[in-house]
Amino acid sequence: MSDERTTEIIYVPRRRPRGSRAGIHRGRDAGGSGTFRDQVPFLRLPDARRIDVRATLRDPFEGVHVRRFEARAAVEIWILVDLSASMSFCGTASRMRLVGDLCRALAVSATRVGDGFGLIGCDSALRADLYLPATRHRSAALAVAERVEGATCTGRSAGGMLDAARQIAGRPKLVFVASDFRWPDALIGRVFAALAPHDTIPILLADPAEAEDLPAFGLVELDDLEGAGRRVVFLRPSLRRSWIARERARVEALERAAAPFARRPFRLADRFDAPALTRHLMTT
Amino acid sequence: MSDLSARLGATAPWMLWLLPLALLPLMLSAQRRAGVPASAAAPADPLSTAIGRTIRFAGFLALAGLIAALSGPYRTGARITRIGIGAQVSLLIDRSGSMNETFAGRQPSGAEESKAAASRRILGDFVGARPHDLFAVTAFSTAPMLVMPMTDRHGAVRAAIAAIDRPGLDYTNIGRGLGMALAQFGSDVGASRALVLVSDGAAVIDPRIQDQLRAAVSRIRPNLYWLFLRTKGSPGIGDRPAGEDTPQAAPERHLDLFFRGLGVPYRVFEAEGAEAVAAAVRQIEALERDPIPFVEERPWRDLTGLAYALAALGLAVLALAKLAEADFASAPPADRSRDGAEAASRPIREEAA
Structure with missing residues (x-):
């Protein structure tokens, strides 16, 4: 609990949450004892404890004014975890390990401030073994988050992502989508469109071994984890350059696809760095 | 196939x-193997x-x-039949005692060569001049001798011819020699056949054997060449004897007549010296030019x-x-240790997106 893998993430929802459930985020509604919001006539909020004496005296029409304070509301944090076979890739770091660290940190960070934490794992369909409805119960949230790292990734596609996105209905939530986004372009677009009501943060699982750390020369037999077959590649500087350029273009395409519906993708590689994610969440 | x-x-x-x-x-x-998320990531x-x-x-x-x-x-191994230019040549060589003499009718001395030695030298050149000729060698004196059956092994044939200047013996029994030489031709059809008789004399052929020979010749139909090594002073083929014209008195003339009566192409060369023998052989060589099927042995x-x-x-x-x-940085997940030490020991990188 004390190591860096469970370091707290600080997040602010992009839109102020509605709702009466108490939390720490500045809500859209008035109520409670938070930050001063505005003054309203007494008749609108007949709360004698909150009469603003100064504003009442200042009013030339001698109306009585009452202070209103922002409600502190909770949001739900959801994470959609791609469990297709490509997520079992293990280059510089294990992908599922990174996702596990992220889930653990999110579970701790959300439940610590009274937000609900929900998790949906999916490959080509929803995965029943990795499903957690949003809960504020920390141990329940952590128990599922702990299971993510050891989850088996065998799915041939990430088609279940669309169902998962539709599961998260209702009030806007903070939704993390953890995947390597090696999906068909159409699926990427549809998933982001389905998540448009929410505050979506794509978490792009990357690995230097896939691009920058490619060997400059030699034969490599690639074995597609999602079953697209084996393929011998003769790496040489020119091919390596075009490979890296392709990867870069892929990330740019993902950013373009996400831009209308979501925040900028966060690149998760090598190790999970909670402060970096916090910075990303605060600046986007 | x-x-x-x-x-x-x-x-x-x-x-x-x-x-x-x-x-x-x-x-x-x-x-x-390097497990990768998508092999399509690599450019085509x-x-x-x-x-x-x-x-x-x-x-x-x-x-x-x-x-x-x-x-x-x-x-x-196999025997492959191919077509070449050449002929089946059956050599019938006289090995009677008179072949040991020179063309002058003496025992050879000094630089002189006997008739047998001259024919050996010239026939030796004849064999092997064309690669696809088949040769059989038969010798005869009193009885015929099968020296070499019909073969394309020219080395063996040359060796057989090299042996014909061994001193000959006894008399000339040409009839049975001719029978064996004819028997040397196989049953193949389509090949040009030549029977070359090399002798320095002739003998009477028994009438019964004459009939057998006629039958064999009409079946085989060879081209007949008689290389008559005439000793100086002895009667030629065309010479009529002074007395009665019987086979006993002039066997050469009557053998010639017998050959002419066979109804097959026939030529006679009367050679009175080594040069004349060589010229006759060259002529035979030039005449026998026909396609011949020959068998090539392909070894195991x-x-x-x-x-x-x-x-x-x-x-x-x-x-x-x-x-x-x-060295691709990735390995199949099963081979990878899952403890945290590995990730923790890596240099910290900035993961700014």
């Missing part, structure tokens, strides 16, 4: 049941595709070659070495591919 499979064999054919194993490289690979590259196919084929070749080599493959051949060489080629390619393997 069926012809090829009929000519191939193996000493341990049951080994060939293992041949389907050679298809294993299509499914498995000896290369270190024709060179890589070609190399991949080469490696697979090399694996197939190595296994197939080894299995084939273990089964001990061989190619069976062990193909194990070839199979091993192919396997070695495949293995060499595989070894090269193995040596050219690059």
Whole structure:
């Protein structure tokens, strides 16, 4: 609990949450004892404890004014975890390990401030073994988050992502989508469109071994984890350059696809760095 | 293809049941595999595709070659009939005692050569001048001698001819010699046949044998050449005897008449010296130019070495591919330790998006 893998993430929802459930985020509604919001006539909020004496005296029409304070509301944090076979890739770091660290940190960070934490794992369909409805119960949230790292990734596609996105209905939530986004372009677009009501943060699982750390020369037999077959590649500087350029273009395409519906993708590689994610969440 | 499979064999054919194993490289690979999220991430590259196919084929070749080599493959020997230019030549050589003499009728002394030695020298050149001629050698004196059956082994024929200047003996019994020389022609059809009789005299042919000879000649229909080595002063072919014109008195003349009566192409060369013999042989050579079917022997051949060489080629390619393997940073997940020390020991990088 004390190591860096469970370091707290600080997040602010992009839109102020509605709702009466108490939390720490500045809500859209008035109520409670938070930050001063505005003054309203007494008749609108007949709360004698909150009469603003100064504003009442200042009013030339001698109306009585009452202070209103922002409600502190909770949001739900959801994470959609791609469990297709490509997520079992293990280059510089294990992908599922990174996702596990992220889930653990999110579970701790959300439940610590009274937000609900929900998790949906999916490959080509929803995965029943990795499903957690949003809960504020920390141990329940952590128990599922702990299971993510050891989850088996065998799915041939990430088609279940669309169902998962539709599961998260209702009030806007903070939704993390953890995947390597090696999906068909159409699926990427549809998933982001389905998540448009929410505050979506794509978490792009990357690995230097896939691009920058490619060997400059030699034969490599690639074995597609999602079953697209084996393929011998003769790496040489020119091919390596075009490979890296392709990867870069892929990330740019993902950013373009996400831009209308979501925040900028966060690149998760090598190790999970909670402060970096916090910075990303605060600046986007 | 069926012809090829009929000519191939193996000493341990049951080994060939293992041949389907050679298809294993299509499914498995000896290369270190790098599990990647999407093999489509690598750009399409024709060179890589070609190399991949080469490696697979090399694996197939190595296994197939080894299995084939273990089964001990061989190619069976065969006799192939081809068509060349030449003739079947049956040489009938007189080995009577008079052949030991010179053309002058004396025992050879000093630089002189006997009739047998001259004909040996000149006929030796005749054999082997054309590669597809078939030769048979028959000698005769009192009885015929089968020296060499019809063959295309010119070395053996030359050796047989080289032996004809061994001192001859006894008399000239030309009838039975002719019978054996005719019998030397096989039953092949379509070949040009020549019977070359080399003698320095003639003898009376028994009338019964004459009939047999006529029958054989009409069946075989050879071209007849008589190389008559005439000793100086002895009667020629055309000379009528002074007394009665009987076969006993002039056997050469009557043999000539017998040959002419056979109804086949016939030429006689009366040679009174080595140069005349050479000219006659050249003439025979020039006349006998027809297509002839000849048999080429292809020997049994062990193909194990070839199979091993192919396997070695495949293995060499595989070894090269193995040596050219690059260190891809990824490994299959099962081989990877999952403890945290590994990730923690890595340098911290900034993960700004």
